[in-house]
Amino acid sequence: MRLWRWILIWMLAAALAAFAWHLLAADPGRVVVTIRGWRVATTVPAAVVLLVLVLLLLNGVWRLLRWPFGVFSRRQQRKSQQRLGAGLIALAEGRHGDAERELQRAARLPALQGPAMLTAADAAIRRGEPGRAHDALDQAGQRAPLAARVVRAKLLRSEARPGEALALLSSEADSRRLPPGGWHELVLAALEAGDPQRALDALEPLQKSGAMNSRAYAALEARVVQALLRQMKDNDSLAAVWSHLPKTLRRIPLAVDAYVRRASELGAGLAALDELESALRRDWSPLLLDTYGVLAVDPELRLKHAQSWLAAHPDDPVLLLALGRIAVVLGRWELARGYLARSLALGSSAAAWEALGDALLGLARTEDAQNCYRNALASSRGGQLWPVQDVVDAAADDQGTAVAEQRGPHGLPLVP
Structure with a gap:
């Protein structure tokens, strides 16, 4: 495809050149430059060619003058890239302290500051130093704010602070600007913070992102529905939530099990039994069979x-x-x-x-x-x-x- 593009470009250029030559052949024009007693006269095409040559010469001189100064920056870029690679290898090998040091040095190059400090935060987390991880994320946020926000939310969850993680991601979630990892962290933070409805709302953008395979997503989806149903305080709210869930969610064995058990606890045993038997006719599940044996109905x-x-x-x-x-x-x-x-x-x-x-x-x-x-x-x-x-x-x-x-x-x- 690229070859045909270049052929088309060259054909257009040739056509324009032929058209220009046809216009200039009859009357090439005249350009006269007079400066300090010097007088130069030439045609328009020759003047254009001369101007292009002068510009190319000036560009070459400028590059030649910049070359000594670029040697240091190129060396710094090369060293930073080497340190980033060494830090990643050290992190994979479990040398978290060495990884953090190498990545801190690699972050001196502005172009590598974001990925280097994100990885340094990961190294600090694995080393058990959340304070240093937060400092690294502060620096990473200057270059990669969304990625730093997602990693910080994960760190807050590991520190048993899911409410803060949920608040950190909420503003970006409301504007639908979270990356796939952010939606995943939002679901987990909402579950741990006791807000399964917020987790359920975040499932749709997470599914559309395609970041999780079908099996992992199904397990997370079932976990969210379970938490939502178990949170219901009365039978009316439980029945309303269950009836408004999509049919695909109401056919998940874990979701059916959660609904049946909660309905039985709230005194709606017959409705629970009907739902359980319908599910067993549709899907012969060991989990639902086990529930059938202990259901108090x-x-x-x-x-x-x-x-x-x-x-x-x-x-x-x-x-x-x-x-x-x-x-x-x-x-x-x-x-x-x-x-x-x-x-x-x-x-x-x-x-x-x-x-x-x-x-x-x-x-x-x-x-x-x-x-x-x-x-x-x-x-x-x-x-x-x-x-x-x-x-x-x-x-x-x-x-x-x-x-x-x-x-x-x-x-x-x-x-x-």
Whole structure:
């Protein structure tokens, strides 16, 4: 593309030159210069060429005169660039003191002051000297004010001063001038300062910036929605906030879990149960299944619905755990024992051991219940488990099955 551009330029120049020559060939004009008795006469084209040559000569003389003075500035620029590189290497190697010294020296060159002092502030933060970091950011702010503001907000958050970090970024956020890192810091500062609504408002520009990958952004988004829902003080405000959230946010399992738990705490158990069951029909999530097992709403109805899901998910340990927990709440100890032993045979977890201990305690099997409670503690710590006969028998039944039964979404058996 550049070659065609130059060809076009040269063609235009040639056309202009030909046109000018055609005009001047008939009458080249006459230029007469008289000074102190000297008289010079020439044509207009020759005068123009002579003027250009004189200007080029004067430019060459000026560059020649400046060259000795430029040697020092070029040397200073080269040394500053070397010090900036040495400082970055020292920072990567963990030599934070050396990095800070080299970067302070590199900042003597005005063009490098911004990046050098920003990196020096990072070195001071890693060295555990926030005071020096603030001083470095004061200098960096003269050349790179937005970047210095973002780094300072991060430093204030690390000092447990999220309110100051939020105030520092708010003015730029209101004018929509924050860079992507600033929006990210604003979200985190707002969360830590207890203002999830401000964090939610900052998510849209952060997403548009494309600074975070989809997985990291989804995790941050879920965290913001969780904080917002948990902050609601009454059921009306909770329902209003939930209904006004975009559909994409209301389908995040973490958000659904936060809404369901908070609604249950505020006395809207049936609405929470409906939302949870709808979410499970849409997305079979272990997190939501776990919540279903501990939700304090109509255990008989929950047991009936959860049992209907067994046809499609017969070997889901989280579903079996949820069934066991609901059966324990209902005092149906033997039913709970069967579900929980099966869940543990498919995958050990501290919650399942604890629930099985409750079921065995209800069956007056105190010693086995104590072993289950020990296993709950050991499982959470990665320790050695005590043998419990119910789980051993369930595991043996599983091993005796040649092929585990698999069913489709409609509960129909699948051919292996």
